[in-house]
Amino acid sequence: MTLVLTTYDWVPEFPRGFVRDIRVRWLLEELGRPYQVETVPLREKSPDHIAQQPFAQVPFVRDGDLTLFESGAILLHLAQGTPLMPEAQRPHVQQWLIAALNSVEPFVMAWIIPKFFDKDEAGAARREPLLRQRLNQLQTALGDKDWLVGDSFTVADLLMADILRAPAQNGFLDDLHGLAAYVERATARPAFGKALADQMAHWRAADARQASA
Numbered sequence: 662m663t664l665v666l667t668t669y670d671w672v673p674e675f676p677r678g679f680v681r682d683i684r685v686r687w688l689l690e691e692l693g694r695p696y697q698v699e700t701v702p703l704r705e706k707s708p709d710h711i712a713q714q715p716f717a718q719v720p721f722v723r724d725g726d727l728t729l730f731e732s733g734a735i736l737l738h739l740a741q742g743t744p745l746m747p748e749a750q751r752p753h754v755q756q757w758l759i760a761a762l763n764s765v766e767p768f769v770m771a772w773i774i775p776k777f778f779d780k781d782e783a784g785a786a787r788r789e790p791l792l793r794q795r796l797n798q799l800q801t802a803l804g805d806k807d808w809l810v811g812d813s814f815t816v817a818d819l820l821m822a823d824i825l826r827a828p829a830q831n832g833f834l835d836d837l838h839g840l841a842a843y844v845e846r847a848t849a850r851p852a853f854g855k856a857l858a859d860q861m862a863h864w865r866a867a868d869a870r871q872a873s874a
């Protein structure tokens with residue numbers, strides 16, 4: 662049965678390319694798994710949406726009989742048993758995936774929320790030192806390796822690189838060359854390019870629908 666990925670019906674310009682369905686799209690492209698996209702309204706959160714994502718967010722997926730929310734849980738589920746989570750390295754891949762969600766993303770979000778949602782430059786500036794510290798620590802941990810675990814790209818790299826895209830695009834990696842190269846290496850993968858193009862096409866189609874309504 663084709664997997665169904667749910668995202669928003671429309672979002673404003675600034676989060677486009679970053680809505681978290683991108684990480685699920687990216688993994689599905691890496692795995693060559695076909696999927697369909699369904700939508701929920703951004704503005705009105707229906708009981709049906711909340712039944713599938715209790716925090717009224719996206720993404721969530723339906724994979725056969727299984728409905729799953731939380732992008733990290735979705736990635737873990739989909740990567741299980743695939744080359745993106747080699748069995749011998751599974752504990753370390755899971756460790757780094759959770760580190761991405763729990764030890765890096767909160768610091769990125771703590772900066773993104775004042776910067777882009779609240780337009781509070783002073784608030785964003787206050788968050789910068791802690792974010793920079795995390796990024797430095799991450800670069801040290803990565804060292805001169807290409808990927809976080811073993812010799813090959815795993816789902817942990819997919820998620821970590823996705824989380825690092827916003828800091829990379831906003832200059833935080835300008836003096837962290839190893840980490841900048843890591844993000845470039847990951848996002849140069851054709852699967853990421855396809856996922857990003859498909860997400861952007863989704864928002865363009867939403868604009869066109871709105872314009873003709």
Ligand SMILES: N[C@@H](CCC(=O)N[C@@H](CS)C(=O)NCC(=O)O)C(=O)O
Pocket residue numbers: 679680681682717718719720730731732733
């Ligand atoms: N921890 C959740 C976060 C999901 C999340 O923040 N989704 C955003 C879109 S990227 C959202 O739905 N925001 C709207 C809202 O919170 O109402 C996950 O990783 O799936």
